[in-house]
Amino acid sequence: MTIQNRDQFLNRIAASLGRPRHTDGVERPKWSVNPQLEVLKGQTQENLIDVLEKQCKIIHTVFKRTDKNGLEQVLKETIKAYNGKSIIVPNDPRNEQYGLLNLFHEIEQRIETHIWDYTKQKENQIFAERADIGITFSDITLAESATVTLFHHKDHGRTISLLPHSYIAIIPRETIVPRMTQATQQIHEAIAKGEDVASCVSFISGPSNSADIEMNLIVGVHGPVHATYIVVD
């Protein structure tokens, strides 16, 4: 695709900086301090789950924990609590591994479900817009900030976690890392190896909110109004 006016623009920058233009060979220096590596360093997975649970309270997110066998029940309760009549999920191999397909089959009489299908084009978005609940799996979970990381692709639209009224994140225990540092490190290393990063990576921490009216926190502005995280052992 096109790049316009670049040389003149970058030459001017180099001139202002009083040196010839740098077109290659610039390396990041070794930073003198790296405090990010110290946060939650050496913590056990159990401790990280505790940190995650505590942070969930701060970000107005319901925290639940179960194992693969218990997941169906916990999901049913959560869907009921959100009065969910329609649900959208990505087309994710984990849907089957974690028993979501079974569950959908079981509730299909009462609850409308939609699995993302790119061949159906914008229909996916239209469903997401009127859906009560979006459910996704977390790809990397950041304990410190209670954040789920989602890599979007053709089978996992961005709207699933954005448009529905409530959002449920299923967090496989092994996806939990101390903080954003570990997630961005992974991404950086993949890029350095020549991989392409997903067209959209979302770091989501709880429901959408705003403090724009008299500095009061209001939950649910553009995105979901409610959020539940389910950690699965």
Added chain:
Amino acid sequence: MSIQINESPFQERVQKGIENDFMRQAVSSAQGRFRTGKLTQAEELGNWEDWRQLGEEIRKHTVENLDYYLQQLSDQVSRRGGNVFFASTAEEATEYIQNVIKNKEAKKVVKSKSMVTEEIGLNHALELGGVEVVESDLGEWILQLDDDPPSHIVTPALHKNKEQIRETFAEKRGYTNSDKPEELASFSRDQLRKEFLSADVGITGCNFAIAESGTITLVTNEGNAEMATTLTDTLVTVMGMERIVPTWEEMEILVGLLTRSAVCQKLTSYITAYTGSRLEDEIDGPDDYHLVIVDNGRSKILGTEFQAALHCIRCAACINVCPVYRHIGGHAHNSIYPGPIGAVLTPLLDGYQDHTELPYASSLCGACTEACPVKIPLHDMLIKHRQIIVEKENKAPTAEKMMMKGFAKWSSSPAAYILSTKMARLALKAWTKDDTIENGPGPLKNWTNSRNFPAPSKQSFRAWYKEREKSGGAS
């Protein structure tokens, strides 16, 4: 120039700010909350100074190699199916965006909050061309309905209370419910949802561009930037040329500094990192993507003693601790960039001519410098501005010039200067009231006293301001 938000003279704006009791109280309580919130976040980390150090090193390295990183960024964006336009001036940027919109025959544009689009006057330019522009950030949307300028970088509608918001909604959008914040927000959600779904083009700013992959990072709590980048088929990102980091690893550090300093959160609800156009078979995201990189006077700051001003990550921490901002509110600064960073940047971007008073709207107490997560020496820069205004631009009154000569002599001995500023900083403790420095004398006591700026210790800001006016203070 569009960087200014107001035509009335500085005194009048200050007076209005002081008289707007709600604005003053709102600013003051917001400052309090932001400050204590940030302290807890910083305390929790334990080694906040290390974080600031790292933030400064990253920003310094990136800006020193800006040409290299912008080249890498643009190569990557282009490789990922995006168009990149380098705009030297505000006019070039707006013209390019107007053309994108024209080519799409677009009627409605939805925007997520962006300082740089304010700076280049984009909304106005688009509206002149008959395009409807909808601001999607809740605070910005409220202001837009009322045609009111923002008063704070992070919470732009800080000066409006909920009754006023209810009235605006009722008048402009037929709202009939109460002034409960939840009801107001839920109404906005419905209204704005319709706007997102019917918009042809999305326009966002950029918190951090990541050079290594051509990725744009946006930081929000509301999710409006996500809506704009997800639902529109044509998307334009406008970025100030310095808003860039080398890799995802530096993005993470700066995002953490930003969210902690700006909104006292570990991370905001949404941090979205998108790259180029949507890929084959993807439904969400743009299929026509444009990145506009704006200079608009920034390159003139490079290589000068003000270069570090380009390290700014727009967190507003300096604004939240500023005792002057506390008293006069955001509108008096007459710039879309308020507070200490605004006082530093505005004259650099827009020239001294219309902004000679800005560098004086500070007590030089140094609180801003200490609050800055990337360690920009803000109050030193304000002093430099004053020097330039007095010496080169010849715009200050005679008394000022004489005092500046004294200052030059005194500051020509570095030891004396350091000693006296240190002492002044210690002395400031006496004026410290619940953690902010109210009416402090500042390190340049003698010099500033000749302008009656800042207030002598026991005097209130109002009394001080009146007196300053009587004695023909700065204009």
